[in-house]
Amino acid sequence: MAKGKEAKAVVRTETTWKSAWKRDWQLYLLLLIPLIMVFVFSYAAYPGLRMVFMDYKPAKGYDGSEWVGLATFRKIFADSDFHRALRNSVVFNLADLVVGFPMPIILALILNELRYARFKKVSQTILYLPHFLSWAIIGSVALTMFKPSSGLVNVMLMNTGIIEEGIPFLNEKWHWAVTYLLIGVWQSMGWGTILYLAAITGISGELYEAAMIDGANRWKRMWHITLPGIKSTVVTLLIMNLGRIMGSNLERLVAFGNTQVKDFQYQLAVYIYNKGLNNSKFSMGTAVNLFQSLIGLALVILSDRVAKKLGEDGLL
Amino acid sequence: MKKRYLQKVLAVAMTGAMALGVLAGCGSEPASGSNESSSAQGSEEESSAEDAGSEESSAEDAGDGESSAEESSGASGAAGIDGWEPFADRVTLKIPVYDRGDSGNGCSDVVNNYWTKWVQDNFGEKYNIDVQYVAITRTAVMNDYAMLAAGQDLPTVCMEYDYDKLATWQADGYLQPYDVEQFKTIAPTYWQTMVDNGNDAYTKLAGEDYLMLGYRPYGNSTYTWVTWYRKDWMKEAGFEEYPKTNTELLELYAKLVENGHEYPLSGSKVAGAGVDQNYPYRDYPQDELTWATMGDYQIPALPSEAQKRFLKWENTLYNEGYKNPEYYLREASEAEADFINGKAFTWSGYVSSTMTQLNSFYENFPDAELGVIVCPDTFVQDETWGSSNAYRPGTNFGMMIALSNNATEDEAKAAMMYLEWLAQEENLFTMTWGEEGVNFNYDENGNPVAVGDQSGLEQQQGHNNNVDYWCVVTAIKTLGSIEKDIAAINPQGLPQDFYDELLANYNGQVAIWNEGYANSDCLFAVSLDSVAEYGNTLYDLYAEYRDKLTMCAPEEFDALYEELSQNYLDQGYQEVIDERQAAFENGQTTKLQ
Numbered sequence: 030m031a032k033g034k035e036a037k038a039v040v041r042t043e044t045t046w047k048s049a050w051k052r053d054w055q056l057y058l059l060l061l062i063p064l065i066m067v068f069v070f071s072y073a074a075y076p077g078l079r080m081v082f083m084d085y086k087p088a089k090g091y092d093g094s095e096w097v098g099l100a101t102f103r104k105i106f107a108d109s110d111f112h113r114a115l116r117n118s119v120v121f122n123l124a125d126l127v128v129g130f131p132m133p134i135i136l137a138l139i140l141n142e143l144r145y146a147r148f149k150k151v152s153q154t155i156l157y158l159p160h161f162l163s164w165a166i167i168g169s170v171a172l173t174m175f176k177p178s179s180g181l182v183n184v185m186l187m188n189t190g191i192i193e194e195g196i197p198f199l200n201e202k203w204h205w206a207v208t209y210l211l212i213g214v215w216q217s218m219g220w221g222t223i224l225y226l227a228a229i230t231g232i233s234g235e236l237y238e239a240a241m242i243d244g245a246n247r248w249k250r251m252w253h254i255t256l257p258g259i260k261s262t263v264v265t266l267l268i269m270n271l272g273r274i275m276g277s278n279l280e281r282l283v284a285f286g287n288t289q290v291k292d293f294q295y296q297l298a299v300y301i302y303n304k305g306l307n308n309s310k311f312s313m314g315t316a317v318n319l320f321q322s323l324i325g326l327a328l329v330i331l332s333d334r335v336a337k338k339l340g341e342d343g344l345l
Numbered sequence: 346m347k348k349r350y351l352q353k354v355l356a357v358a359m360t361g362a363m364a365l366g367v368l369a370g371c372g373s374e375p376a377s378g379s380n381e382s383s384s385a386q387g388s389e390e391e392s393s394a395e396d397a398g399s400e401e402s403s404a405e406d407a408g409d410g411e412s413s414a415e416e417s418s419g420a421s422g423a424a425g426i427d428g429w430e431p432f433a434d435r436v437t438l439k440i441p442v443y444d445r446g447d448s449g450n451g452c453s454d455v456v457n458n459y460w461t462k463w464v465q466d467n468f469g470e471k472y473n474i475d476v477q478y479v480a481i482t483r484t485a486v487m488n489d490y491a492m493l494a495a496g497q498d499l500p501t502v503c504m505e506y507d508y509d510k511l512a513t514w515q516a517d518g519y520l521q522p523y524d525v526e527q528f529k530t531i532a533p534t535y536w537q538t539m540v541d542n543g544n545d546a547y548t549k550l551a552g553e554d555y556l557m558l559g560y561r562p563y564g565n566s567t568y569t570w571v572t573w574y575r576k577d578w579m580k581e582a583g584f585e586e587y588p589k590t591n592t593e594l595l596e597l598y599a600k601l602v603e604n605g606h607e608y609p610l611s612g613s614k615v616a617g618a619g620v621d622q623n624y625p626y627r628d629y630p631q632d633e634l635t636w637a638t639m640g641d642y643q644i645p646a647l648p649s650e651a652q653k654r655f656l657k658w659e660n661t662l663y664n665e666g667y668k669n670p671e672y673y674l675r676e677a678s679e680a681e682a683d684f685i686n687g688k689a690f691t692w693s694g695y696v697s698s699t700m701t702q703l704n705s706f707y708e709n710f711p712d713a714e715l716g717v718i719v720c721p722d723t724f725v726q727d728e729t730w731g732s733s734n735a736y737r738p739g740t741n742f743g744m745m746i747a748l749s750n751n752a753t754e755d756e757a758k759a760a761m762m763y764l765e766w767l768a769q770e771e772n773l774f775t776m777t778w779g780e781e782g783v784n785f786n787y788d789e790n791g792n793p794v795a796v797g798d799q800s801g802l803e804q805q806q807g808h809n810n811n812v813d814y815w816c817v818v819t820a821i822k823t824l825g826s827i828e829k830d831i832a833a834i835n836p837q838g839l840p841q842d843f844y845d846e847l848l849a850n851y852n853g854q855v856a857i858w859n860e861g862y863a864n865s866d867c868l869f870a871v872s873l874d875s876v877a878e879y880g881n882t883l884y885d886l887y888a889e890y891r892d893k894l895t896m897c898a899p900e901e902f903d904a905l906y907e908e909l910s911q912n913y914l915d916q917g918y919q920e921v922i923d924e925r926q927a928a929f930e931n932g933q934t935t936k937l938q
Contacts, residue, residue: 086517086518087491087492087494087495087517088494088499088514088517088518088519088750089517089518090497093518110882172674176671176674177670177671178670178671179671199674200673200674287614287673287674288614288615288673288888288889288891288892288893289673289892289893289896291889303881303882303885304881304882306488306491307487307488307881308487308877308878308880308881308882309487309488309491309517311491311495
C-alpha cells in the first residue's frame with residue numbers, strides 16, 4: 030500500500046496553473062513587471078496607429094480628425110524625397126551590415142586569443158568606451174578632427190606635406206559615406222564583442238585540448254572550433270540586424286549632417302523628423318515608421334526561415 | 346516562518362513599487378515647462394490657500410456664487426482693472442514663455458524664477474489665479490505647441506511673432522475666437538493701445554476675431570538689430586567712413602585681407618529663416634504681385650531676382666576668400682567667438698544695455714575701436730550688385746496672442762486680465778526694468794539705466810530684460826521718446842559709447858521708410874495650405890541650395906542657379922506662389938504700402 034502511494038507521487042509530473050502559482054507566486058509577480066513594461070511601451074500605443082489612416086490634427090484629436098484611408102501612404106510613395114530617403118537608408122544600412130557586422134566577431138576572436146589577462150581587460154574596456162558616448166559628442170569630436178581645412182587630421186597631414194589640400198572627410202558625399210560608416214563601426218564594435226565573447230566561453234575547453242594534441246595551430250583552432258562554436262549566436266544576431274535594415278538613427282545622422290552631404294545623409298529618420306514631426310504631420314511620420322517596421326518584420330521572418338532551411342536554429 | 350513571511354511581503358511591496366513606477370510613465374502630465382514648475386507652484390498654492398479662502402468667501406458675500414471678472418466688473422459698473430473681483434474658484438492660467446537655452450535665458454529657469462513668482466504674488470494671488478508659465482523652445486515653437494496640442498494641454502493662450510504660425514494654428518483647430526466687446530471691457534488699456542496703433546484692424550483670421558496684438562514701438566525700423574564693425578581695421582585700410590555700396594565694400598574687404606585679416610567676414614551656417622533676407626537686393630518701388638507672392642522671408646524666395654542677386658554676392662564673398670570656407674560647418678557661436686577674439690570684421694546682434702560679447706571683446710582688445718553700421722538716410726543702390734540700403738521694417742504689432750481651444754470661459758477672462766494687468770504702466774515698468782538699485786539705477790536725468798551684469802542676483806531678469814514675459818504687451822521697452830529709448834539700450838560699461846551711431850541708424854532707417862524703400866511683408870487673412878505643406882521642406886531645400894550656389898565656381902553660378910531654382914519651384918514653391926496669388930486677387934491680403 031505504501032509502495033503504491035509512493036509510485037503515484039512520483040508519476041505526477043504535470044503541474045497545474047493553480048499549484049504553480051501557489052508555489053512560485055513571487056516569481057510570477059516579478060514576471061509581471063517586464064510584461065507590463067512590454068505591454069505599455071510596445072502594445073498600448075497600437076491603437077494610436079490609426080492616425081496613419083487619418084489627417085491627424087493634434088488639437089482635434091482622434092475623434093475630430095478626418096479619415097482619409099490610404100491617402101497618406103499614396104502621398105508618401107509619390108514623394109521623391111521619400112524615394113531618396115528610402116534608397117539611402119537601405120544602402121547605408123546594408124553597408125553598415127557588411128562593414129560593421131563582421132568586426133565584432135573578428136575582434137572577439139582576437140580578444141579571445143590574448144593571453145595576458147590584464148591587457149585583455151584594459152583593451153576590452155577601451156573598446157567598450159565609444160558605446161557610451163552620445164552621437165552629439167562623437168559628431169562634434171569628428172568635426173574637430175575632420176574639418177576640411179582646420180580639422181586636426183587634415184592640418185597634421187598638410188603640415189607634414191603628405192597632402193596639399195584637406196581631405197573632405199565630412200563635406201563631400203562619398204568621403205562622408207566612408208567616414209560615417211567607419212565611425213559607426215568604431216562606435217559599436219567593442220560593445221558588439223560582448224555577446225560573442227560570452228558565446229566563446231561556452232565552448233568546452235576539452236575541444237581545444239584535443240585539437241592541440243592533434244597538432245592544430247591557433248588559426249585552425251579558431252577556424253574549426255571557435256567559429257563553429259559561436260555560429261548560432263552569429264546567425265541570431267544577423268537575423269536581428271537584418272530587421273534593422275530599414276531603420277536609421279536620427280541622432281547619428283544629425284550629428285554628421287551638413288548641407289553638402291544631404292544627398293546621402295537624407296535617410297528615413299531625417300525624412301520622418303523633417304516632414305513628419307517638424308511639420309506637425311504626425312500621420313505622415315507614423316505612416317513611414319509603420320512602413321519601416323513592417324518591412325523590418327518581414328525581413329526578420331524571411332531570414333529566420335532561410336536560416337532554418339540551412340539547418341540553423343533561427344530566432345523565432 | 347517569520348523570514349518567509351517577510352520575504353513575501355517584501356516581494357509584493359517591491360513588485361507593486363516597480364509596477365507603479367512603470368505605470369507612472371503613462372500619465373497625462375503636461376510637457377516640460379509646467380512639469381518642472383509643478384513643485385514650486387504646489388508650494389505657492391499651499392502658502393496662498395488662506396488668502397484664496399478669504400477671497401472666495403468675499404466673493405460669495407457679494408451674492409454671486411459664480412463670480413467672474415467680467416460679471417463682477419459689470420456688477421460694479423466699472424470697466425477695466427478697477428472693476429475686477431477675484432475668481433470664486435481658483436483659475437489656472439497657463440502662459441507660454443520662450444526657453445532660449447542656457448546661454449540665452451538670462452535667469453536660470455524661465456518657468457520658475459523671481460519674476461514669475463512676482464507675477465503670481467502681485468497678480469495671481471490678488472485675483473485667485475494660479476499663473477503657470479509653460480516653456481516653449483525658441484527654436485522649435487511649432488513642434489512644442491504640436492506636442493502640447495496632442496496632449497490636449499495647450500496653454501491658455503498661444504502666441505507667436507509670425508502671422509503665418511497663428512494662421513496655421515487657427516486652421517488646425519488650436520485656437521478659439523474671442524469676444525471683442527468682452528475684451529474691451531476687461532482690458533480697456535490694452536485694447537486702447539491696439540486702437541491707437543491701428544492694430545485693431547488685424548484681429549481677424551478666417552473672418553473671425555482671434556488675435557490680441559501686442560504693440561511694437563518704432564515698428565517702422567529695426568534699430569535694435571545692430572551690426573558692429575572694426576573701425577580700426579577700416580581706418581587701417583584707408584577708409585574714413587563705412588562704405589555705402591557693395592562695390593566699395595569689396596574694395597575694403599580686399600584691403601582687409603591684404604592687411605593680414607584672413608576671412609574677415611567669418612561666417613556660420615544658415616540657422617533660421619530670417620538669415621538670408623533679400624530686401625536690400627530688390628528694385629524699388631516693388632512690384633505688388635511679386636511682393637505678395639515672393640516677398641516674405643519665412644520661405645526664402647530662391648527663384649526671385651532679388652535672391653539671385655543676394656546669392657551672387659555671397660558667391661563672390663566666398664570665392665574671393667572673405668568668408669570662412671568652412672562656414673557651412675560652423676555654428677553662430679563660432680562666428681561670435683571670431684569677433685570677440687579679433688578674427689572677424691563684423692558681428693551682428695540685438696543691442697541691449699548688457700552685452701557680454703562686447704564686454705569680452707574689449708577685455709581682449711582694450712584699445713580697439715568699434716563702429717555701428719549706420720543706415721544712410723538717402724536711398725543708395727549699387728548698379729553692379731543691385732544692392733541698396735532698403736530694409737525690412739517690422740509692423741506696429743509685436744506678439745500675436747490667441748486663446749487656445751481648450752481655454753474655459755474663466756481661463757479666457759483670466760488671460761485677458763493678465764494682459765491688462767501687465768499693460769498697466771507700473772507693472773510693465775517693474776517687469777521691464779526690475780527693482781531700483783538692483784536691476785537698474787536712475788541717471789542724472791531721471792531715466793532708468795539697467796545694471797550691466799545681473800548674473801548671480803536673485804532678481805536676475807530673463808533674456809533681454811525679461812522680454813519673453815512682457816512681450817505680450819510691447820515688443821520693445823519704451824520710455825516715450827526714441828532718444829530716451831536708445832539711451833536705455835545703449836551698451837553700458839564699455840570704453841566706447843554708441844549712442845550717436847545708434848540714433849543716426851534709427852533716423853536713417855526712418856528716412857528710408859518715409860521715402861517708401863521699406864515695406865512690411867504681405868499678410869494673409871487665410872491659412873494657406875501650400876505654405877503649411879511645403880514651408881519646412883522648402884526651407885530645408887533652400888539651406889542646401891544656397892550653400893551649393895555660394896560655393897560653386899563663379900562661372901558656374903548662373904547655370905546652377907537656373908537648375909536649382911526650377912527644382913525649387915517644382916518642389917512646391919510654385920504652388921505657394923499660386924495660392925498666394927489667388928488670395929491676393931481675392932482681396933484676402935494686405936496691400937503694398
